[in-house]
Amino acid sequence: MSEPYFWWTDKQKSVAREVEQFVEENFEAAEEYFWKKEFPWPLVRKVADTGYFGAGIPEEYGGLELGATGCCIVAEQLGRLYAVGHVFVVSMLAGLEQILRYASEEQKQEWLPKLAKGEELGAVCITEPFAGSDAANVLTTAERDGDEWIINGKKRYITGAGVSSRYFIYAKTSEESSDRKEYSHLTSFILERGMPGFSLERINPLIGFDNVPNGYLSFKDVRVPDKNRIGPVGKGWNVMMAGLNFERLIAGAVFVGVLKDIIRILYHYTKRRIQFNRPTNRFQGNQDQIADIISMYRMGRVFTYHCAKQLDDGKEPMIDSAIAKMIVSEYVRKAGTKAIQVMGGDGLTKFYPVERILREGKVGEIVAGTTDVQKMIIYRFSSMLPEYTKPMRMRWNEKVNAPIISDSESQFKGMEVNVENILKVIAHDYKVNPGLYMTIDDIREDIGTSRSKTRTIVEKLEEQGLVVIHRGRGGTIELIKATYKGLQQAFPEDYYRWYPDWYAESDKF
Numbered sequence: 001m002s003e004p005y006f007w008w009t010d011k012q013k014s015v016a017r018e019v020e021q022f023v024e025e026n027f028e029a030a031e032e033y034f035w036k037k038e039f040p041w042p043l044v045r046k047v048a049d050t051g052y053f054g055a056g057i058p059e060e061y062g063g064l065e066l067g068a069t070g071c072c073i074v075a076e077q078l079g080r081l082y083a084v085g086h087v088f089v090v091s092m093l094a095g096l097e098q099i100l101r102y103a104s105e106e107q108k109q110e111w112l113p114k115l116a117k118g119e120e121l122g123a124v125c126i127t128e129p130f131a132g133s134d135a136a137n138v139l140t141t142a143e144r145d146g147d148e149w150i151i152n153g154k155k156r157y158i159t160g161a162g163v164s165s166r167y168f169i170y171a172k173t174s175e176e177s178s179d180r181k182e183y184s185h186l187t188s189f190i191l192e193r194g195m196p197g198f199s200l201e202r203i204n205p206l207i208g209f210d211n212v213p214n215g216y217l218s219f220k221d222v223r224v225p226d227k228n229r230i231g232p233v234g235k236g237w238n239v240m241m242a243g244l245n246f247e248r249l250i251a252g253a254v255f256v257g258v259l260k261d262i263i264r265i266l267y268h269y270t271k272r273r274i275q276f277n278r279p280t281n282r283f284q285g286n287q288d289q290i291a292d293i294i295s296m297y298r299m300g301r302v303f304t305y306h307c308a309k310q311l312d313d314g315k316e317p318m319i320d321s322a323i324a325k326m327i328v329s330e331y332v333r334k335a336g337t338k339a340i341q342v343m344g345g346d347g348l349t350k351f352y353p354v355e356r357i358l359r360e361g362k363v364g365e366i367v368a369g370t371t372d373v374q375k376m377i378i379y380r381f382s383s384m385l386p387e388y389t390k391p392m393r394m395r396w397n398e399k400v401n402a403p404i405i406s407d408s409e410s411q412f413k414g415m416e417v418n419v420e421n422i423l424k425v426i427a428h429d430y431k432v433n434p435g436l437y438m439t440i441d442d443i444r445e446d447i448g449t450s451r452s453k454t455r456t457i458v459e460k461l462e463e464q465g466l467v468v469i470h471r472g473r474g475g476t477i478e479l480i481k482a483t484y485k486g487l488q489q490a491f492p493e494d495y496y497r498w499y500p501d502w503y504a505e506s507d508k509f
């Protein structure tokens, strides 16, 4: 059995045991559906009977109320049943968090019990032919007509397309550029299979997702009652964002159990394969690859549940959920490649699931926001954290006669704030960081003055050709460095010289 973490509740631990048992019992059936390229309806219905579709839904709406942790526990195991795991995930992504946070009580009563029962599957529909990573750029429109909305447009790459009954879509309800700028141009709706004008346009043959339907949807004058609108008009972007951390987390969690299956396959296989008169598990190279996969599994798993705990504690782990999704999908791709290497030709055949795992990892790096987009989020949101952005200033240290990272005050602090001294601050920074510019804040911190005064003086220095200013959009001063003329004017040549002790006098000039 997979290790339960110490912070899980008893209920979460017991569901973890049950769902793992369920998966072990149904593993072979899932493989059969994969081989037949058939959508595993009977298995999906079996999962529905267990109530696992309600993992994240409060008990009052018929769910198991296991929180984000419980959803990950179920996703981790169901992901091992391949198509079943994928539809479980998209069904949860098709509005669970959005309904919990944005729907009226009446809507919750209508939709949540259906979601919990898992009798009908759900799909989440953000992506369009002309809107991928740039998810706000959807072109599908929703126009109000009395108590109804008329939807026109297309969606693509929708997992569960066709087999799902419920489609959580985002459509444009405003053409105003001001609304677009403020992200108030979108509204979210639930569309149901069978609504006139709503059709399945295409099913994609993909690198992975062998028996998981993924395709295009078309909306031609589809009339949707206003009661199917989730959240206020113009708040679709907020609705989409509301579930994003949960969605990323689950999109990664579904691959965690697969990583362990690779390890099991490799232990089993390499014990039974003899080359050079030895089982292949005796070769250090193969052990290294398996050790790498074990490390990835353990790291990916613990990070996933660490992130789930944060969500359950009411936090919004924007950075960690992006990391969880990114690392787990990367790990699966890497582990798939390594596993094939360990198994040689057998790894490349479809008789062993490792080649499939490699393909799935690649899919994981694109779905639910590409790895590049996750990195963009990680970088952007981290750049708002003082723990990362608190400057690490270098200062000239007279004792060691070298620039070192230092918290001490600048030697210019308290000097009169004038053109000459500010030029000295900037020129001195050349001695400390010869290739870097200074910010306005660096300069004012060094000498101790206001931003506006620093700006005025720096502009004077620029007029005299003593500094160069790098300006941002709108002409704002962003960075400053001394020109060679400025360096000459600020200090004598000797000021900038520096040689290590061992450097011969005779070689200096």
Ligand SMILES: Cc1cc2nc3c(=O)[nH]c(=O)nc-3n(C[C@H](O)[C@H](O)[C@H](O)COP(=O)(O)OP(=O)(O)OC[C@H]3O[C@@H](n4cnc5c(N)ncnc54)[C@H](O)[C@@H]3O)c2cc1C
Binding pocket: 090, 123, 124, 125, 126, 127, 131, 132, 133, 134, 156, 157, 158, 159, 160, 206, 209, 214, 363, 366, 367, 368, 369, 370, 371, 372, 373, 376
């Ligand atoms: C198997 C599968 C299942 C899917 N399931 C669903 C689903 O159920 N529902 C749904 O709505 N969507 C779904 N998608 C769509 C998926 O979310 C998108 O494919 C994904 O967000 C990327 O969009 P795109 O394919 O249009 O690529 P593009 O956005 O065109 O990106 C192309 C490349 O440019 C890079 N890029 C784009 N913008 C930036 C940027 N700002 N900075 C750095 N790099 C950037 C991307 O990382 C990528 O490498 C699915 C996709 C696949 C393949």
